[in-house]
Amino acid sequence: MTTAARGRRPGNPDTRSTILTAARAQFAAKGFSGASMRAIAGDAGVDASLLHHYFGTKADLYAASLELPISPDQVLAWSDVPPEQMGEVLARTFFGAWEVPEVRAIMLGILRGGMDGNEDAVRPFREFVTDMVQRRLAASMEGEDAEARALAMAAHLVGIEMVRHVVRVEPFPSMTVDELVDLVAPRLQSYFDG
Amino acid sequence: MTTAARGRRPGNPDTRSTILTAARAQFAAKGFSGASMRAIAGDAGVDASLLHHYFGTKADLYAASLELPISPDQVLAWSDVPPEQMGEVLARTFFGAWEVPEVRAIMLGILRGGMDGNEDAVRPFREFVTDMVQRRLAASMEGEDAEARALAMAAHLVGIEMVRHVVRVEPFPSMTVDELVDLVAPRLQSYFDG
Structure with a gap:
């Protein structure tokens, strides 16, 4: 053979x-x-x-x-981002990463797995979200509901990418990263500020 | 047999x-x-x-x-909602609907279908989102980016329910509808106001 x-x-x-x-x-x-x-x-x-x-x-x-080719910590030192720019930096980093074909394939695999009935399939999605939320975002946020606000930010980013790249409802697939950042960043910033 | x-x-x-x-x-x-x-x-x-x-x-x-037992229009006359309360009413209606077991089963089916590789499976999700966005939300919003803002609201709600009911990342599964509304409504309102 x-x-x-x-x-x-x-x-x-x-x-x-x-x-x-x-x-x-x-x-x-x-x-x-x-x-x-x-x-x-x-x-x-x-x-x-x-x-x-x-x-x-x-x-x-x-x-x-589904291991990302580089760690998000290598892309960006989150603790160096001025607090008032977190919404924009987060949106640009996340939406920008999806433009890299290899990263997009990985993120699509993680996203689809998150909706699978199989627990093995859900794990990478859960780990990605909890790592992004608990270790990166909530750690630099204040207020007792920081975890919930950080999770809402992650959920929002995931929802946007799902509509843009999986379900493909216009106008999201046609928008540029800059346009998406302008749309979403102020609301992420509002969660960050609390 | x-x-x-x-x-x-x-x-x-x-x-x-x-x-x-x-x-x-x-x-x-x-x-x-x-x-x-x-x-x-x-x-x-x-x-x-x-x-x-x-x-x-x-x-x-x-x-x-996946046909909902009643139409969203029967639950609520959207045009009667005061504009400054749209974020809260939308969040409460959407999160509240998920608490009804039959509706939750339907929404889970729609959500999981949205992530399926099969185009037949994606259709109900796409129709739900476009109907919610184009016929209900964007129609009562102002500004030339109303469609994009309405879609961001839908994407945000979907992302929250995905994390709460499918991937189940805390604290979302433990939060009450009231707590979720308090968290998310101001950001939906911000999209609505533009």
């Missing part, structure tokens, strides 16, 4: 990355439950057994494929 | 409603692609052929099961 033979290259450092790219595309398009290990293996041109060998279960591969 | 025999009661007016209730629960829990006609038939205690006889395809059954 040519496919299997091509796949059995444990010494090839590109194989892992090829599998991750194929997995990311499948999860972005079909969600966790809709994607199959066999289809991912087919897209990657490797044998399905290799996926299990490298990554373990489908849930393990899902988690591995 | 007992199940099939029980199912073949075309004269029974409850059969249709039993099927719709089972469909709603399946779509809410598993989404459009995850739910199967056979499992819905099993839950309803009827033969799968009866689902096709009554409702047609899975997409037809999905659409039929």
Whole structure:
């Protein structure tokens, strides 16, 4: 079998990355439950057994494929952002990240997984939101409802991207990042200020 | 076959409603692609052929099961709401509706469908959002970006319910409707006012 033979290259450092790219595309398009290990293996041109060998279960591969290429902390030192600019910086960072194809595929996979009935699929979404909210936003906010306000900011950003990139209701898909930032940033800032 | 025999009661007016209730629960829990006609038939205690006889395809059954029991226009005459109270009334109506189990099942089905890779599954979500936005909200708003602001309001409400009821990130699942309204209404009002 040519496919299997091509796949059995444990010494090839590109194989892992090829599998991750194929997995990311499948999860972005079909969600966790809709994607199959066999289809991912087919897209990657490797044998399905290799996926299990490298990554373990489908849930393990899902988690591995959704790791962001760089940490948000590397993009931006949140503590250096002036408080009165948090809404704008947050909106621009988040909407801007979605314009990078690899990041968009990852975020779509996370978003679709969040709506899946399967608990393994929901975990990356929950971790992304709690990490963004609890470790980054709420930590620099004041007031006893800081957690709820930070979560509302995250929920708002997620809702916007869902309408813009998944359900695709106009005018969001046609708007530029700048236009979206102008629209959403003042409301994020209002949550931040409390 | 007992199940099939029980199912073949075309004269029974409850059969249709039993099927719709089972469909709603399946779509809410598993989404459009995850739910199967056979499992819905099993839950309803009827033969799968009866689902096709009554409702047609899975997409037809999905659409039929997601019709809200009453129209939002029956709950509320939007044009009678004082403009300065739109944020609060909208938040209370939307969050309150989710507390009604039958409506919650419908909304969960719509939400999960919105994230499905299948276009048939996305349609009810898109129609719900565009109807809410274009016919109800934007129509009573001023400014040339009224459509974008109305869509941001819808996206925000959807994002909140997704985090509260699907991904279940605290503190949203533990908050009362009143607390959620207090948190979100001022930001909806800000979008409404422009």
